[in-house]
Amino acid sequence: MNVIETTDLSVAYGMGMALDRVSWRAGPGEFWAIVGPNGSGKTTLVKTAMGLLQPRSGFVTLFGVEPRRFGAWQRVGYLPQFASPAFPKFPATVREVVALGRLAGKRFPRWLGAADDEAVKSALERLGVAGLTDRRIGELSGGQRQRVLLARALVNRPDLLILDEPTLALDPDSRESFYALLAEMHRQGGSTIVLITHDSATAGKHASHLLYLDRSVLFSGTFQDFCHSPEMNRQFGSVAQHTICHQHDGGGGSCAK
Amino acid sequence: MREVMEFLQFAFVQRALLSGVFIAVGCGLLGVFLVLRRHSMMGDGLAHFAFATVGLALLMGWAPLYVSIPLVALASLLILHLPTRATMYGDAAIGMVSAVGVAIGVLLSSLGGGFSVDLFSFLFGDILAVGRMEARLALGLVVGVVVAILLAYHELFAVTFDDTSARVSGIRPERSSRLLAVLTALMVVLGIRVVGMLLVSSLLIFPAVTALQLCRSFKAVLVTSAMLAALSVVTGIFIALWLNTPAGATIVLVNAAFFSASLLRRT
Numbered sequence: 001m002n003v004i005e006t007t008d009l010s011v012a013y014g015m016g017m018a019l020d021r022v023s024w025r026a027g028p029g030e031f032w033a034i035v036g037p038n039g040s041g042k043t044t045l046v047k048t049a050m051g052l053l054q055p056r057s058g059f060v061t062l063f064g065v066e067p068r069r070f071g072a073w074q075r076v077g078y079l080p081q082f083a084s085p086a087f088p089k090f091p092a093t094v095r096e097v098v099a100l101g102r103l104a105g106k107r108f109p110r111w112l113g114a115a116d117d118e119a120v121k122s123a124l125e126r127l128g129v130a131g132l133t134d135r136r137i138g139e140l141s142g143g144q145r146q147r148v149l150l151a152r153a154l155v156n157r158p159d160l161l162i163l164d165e166p167t168l169a170l171d172p173d174s175r176e177s178f179y180a181l182l183a184e185m186h187r188q189g190g191s192t193i194v195l196i197t198h199d200s201a202t203a204g205k206h207a208s209h210l211l212y213l214d215r216s217v218l219f220s221g222t223f224q225d226f227c228h229s230p231e232m233n234r235q236f237g238s239v240a241q242h243t244i245c246h247q248h249d250g251g252g253g254s255c256a257k
Numbered sequence: 258m259r260e261v262m263e264f265l266q267f268a269f270v271q272r273a274l275l276s277g278v279f280i281a282v283g284c285g286l287l288g289v290f291l292v293l294r295r296h297s298m299m300g301d302g303l304a305h306f307a308f309a310t311v312g313l314a315l316l317m318g319w320a321p322l323y324v325s326i327p328l329v330a331l332a333s334l335l336i337l338h339l340p341t342r343a344t345m346y347g348d349a350a351i352g353m354v355s356a357v358g359v360a361i362g363v364l365l366s367s368l369g370g371g372f373s374v375d376l377f378s379f380l381f382g383d384i385l386a387v388g389r390m391e392a393r394l395a396l397g398l399v400v401g402v403v404v405a406i407l408l409a410y411h412e413l414f415a416v417t418f419d420d421t422s423a424r425v426s427g428i429r430p431e432r433s434s435r436l437l438a439v440l441t442a443l444m445v446v447l448g449i450r451v452v453g454m455l456l457v458s459s460l461l462i463f464p465a466v467t468a469l470q471l472c473r474s475f476k477a478v479l480v481t482s483a484m485l486a487a488l489s490v491v492t493g494i495f496i497a498l499w500l501n502t503p504a505g506a507t508i509v510l511v512n513a514a515f516f517s518a519s520l521l522r523r524t
Contacts (some may be wrong), residue, residue: 079420092475100411100418
């Protein structure tokens with residue numbers, strides 16, 4: 001069963017189409033990078049897959065279920081594009097923020113117990129931020145904050161992890177260490193990762209599959225296929241294709257030039 | 258001081274303290290969510306709307322509490338609903354509902370003529386005049402509000418922190434928003450007795466903002482806000498009895514003093 005599947009999915013904001021007949025499948029254990037220009041529908045696609053937006057036409061399923069009927073939210077970890085606007089002044093400790101992830105899949109009143117405390121502790125240790133447990137979230141640096149939010153997304157050891165431009169506000173060192181951590185977790189855990197990014201070079205370095213969107217699908221498949229596709233070469237130009245594929249090959253350079 | 262302690266023997270002072278503390282605890286808890294969701298002025302808008310409901314009750318000769326609770330609760334839902342139906346933000350909806358409430362209140366007041374003095378006591382609060390039945394009702398409602406907040410604590414916290422991520426946890430932010438709006442309406446109506454319509458939003462805002470200066474965790478902010486609200490009411494009532502000042506205004510000024518002290522502690 002595919003983790004996310006869309007068939008002829010169209011989404012509109014008012015009169016403007018954000019997605020136009022997008023068909024795409026993300027399978028178990030795959031690491032997808034979704035790239036494309038601003039306004040190409042990357043965030044719209046994942047938000048529709050999670051039921052945050054409603055399609056105008058077409059179908060979308062999450063683990064084989066329509067998002068509005070989906071209930072096993074503990075299987076999904078999500079790191080949104082923009083952190084809460086209240087963040088800098090919000091009175092929440094790192095422990096409290098990560099514990100929010102444990103509410104997924106619980107029934108009202110969603111009380112947390114010892115097993116949840118243990119899961120929070122384990123996620124913080126895994127992400128290397130256990131020392132920040134009692135710090136206020138607003139006091140952390142951008143890199144530390146992203147690790148904490150990633151810990152929240154991972155606290156249930158989800159089968160699907162969706163990251164929407166997670167390194168947007170990070171410096172190059174923090175960005176590299178964030179992606180290295182992500183790649184390591186993917187190797188160990190085997191969950192499906194969907195990463196939205198503008199940084200196609202980094203995407204090429206870590207992801208196994210590429211979805212190139214510009215409201216409709218320009219390319220969907222493995223990096224190998226992308227790198228060896230003369231059609232993609234014609235469409236994006238050899239420099240753009242080389243930038244992505246050079247990183248994917250670890251500098252080896254098996255790209256079609 | 259001995260005179261003030263002697264006041265404690267009076268039933269009306271005991272009722273004022275007890276109902277005031279309970280109402281303050283409810284306001285202190287709810288205020289944290291309102292302030293962090295940037296709905297601080299919701300209390301102010303609902304209090305202004307209550308001007309109309311109290312006016313209606315006095316005109317008809319009904320008990321203001323029974324008229325105000327359902328009507329102000331409906332107004333709170335209207336404030337939530339308006340921005341989803343019309344092109345506007347939440348603060349504009351608060352302003353509009355508030356203005357309509359005051360306008361209707363003024364209209365009813367001019368029609369009624371004779372009840373302006375009663376209306377005045379609702380504008381500025383008169384906690385020392387709380388009757389036995391009113392105190393019991395207030396206690397029951399406040400207990401209900403506190404239990405609702407405790408039960409919905411995790412959902413309210415999640416939605417307040419980040420409603421998009423809360424949705425991906427299977428939480429429905431609309432449900433939490435409606436719950437908060439109705440609970441706020443209840444506390445505003447009850448709070449009017451303590452500090453009056455013009456000042457009731459201070460019971461929702463001051464303790465929460467003061468607690469935000471002092472605490473790191475969400476739970477600590479909630480507990481501290483409730484405690485500060487209760488302490489401000491008790492201190493305010495004692496000072497009012499001691500100096501023979503209006504209780505509502507004194508409670509607000511005590512809250513302002515607490516906030517100033519919290520700023521000094523930070524610096």
